[in-house]
Amino acid sequence: MMSHETKSQALHEIERGEILRFLAEVYPNPVTPNMLMHHLDDSAYSVDDDELGFHFAYLFEKGYIALEEFARRAGEKRRIRWVKITARGIDRIDNRPPESDGVRI
């Protein structure tokens, strides 16, 4: 498995695109990281935990996904319980221009 340092930038972008497209397919349902990882395996875009965490952090900072974190005990590394695509993430999938709010009245 390549780390996110050795994988090409293009491959990272493709993986993040696949994550967003999967989340859009199952919208509005939230999914566990485990389920998403299985999907990426099926799609031949396998990632490890660190890579998936990296992609989640990136997509979250962009506002494309919502997520909930938890830690079993205080001081323990926080884990992601679920993720789901946001309206902004769907706009990105649909290539909607920033000036459009996605609603035509």
Next chain:
Amino acid sequence: MRIQPTRIEQLDAKHPGLRLDVDLMLDKQATLEAIAALVKEKTGETLSIQTISNYKQRRWLAKKLRLEELREIFTTLKAELGEAAISESTQARLFELVDQAMRSGAALDPHFLLKEQRLWALQDIWKQQNERLKQKLEIELEKTRREMKDSVDEAEAKLRGGESLTVGDIDKIRERVFGLPAAKGGSE
């Protein structure tokens, strides 16, 4: 079991992003000829329409159908469970479980739960009908017992009072206690 990569997947390893472009074109219902042209442009390789069709069937369509089925089962489950009552965390876990069940080959009919639900509802109706029938039979039985007792009590009271039993009294007992027709010759 190792899955044999399709030709497009093999090319994608050398030209990252090719498969994504093909998927996006299939999403937009592009023709297989147009996809072949795209592959030629990006990789210089000439793929037959059959090769692209194989990819479409084995990967793109299989994924779409699987996701559709997964979504349908999960939506049904949520509706049955009462979506508002389930936290997002539970929903995500439940979704994963349905996904795992499908991956393990469980034959989950998209309407599995609805069918089961209907069957349970039908069984409930049968149970209620049986219960009502049982109550009705118990009432009938109690009525019959009372009539039997009345007939015997009546006959006993007559005998204690020094009276004789008539053929009519015997007929009542025959009819109420034993369910037999009146004696030939009729009652008095």
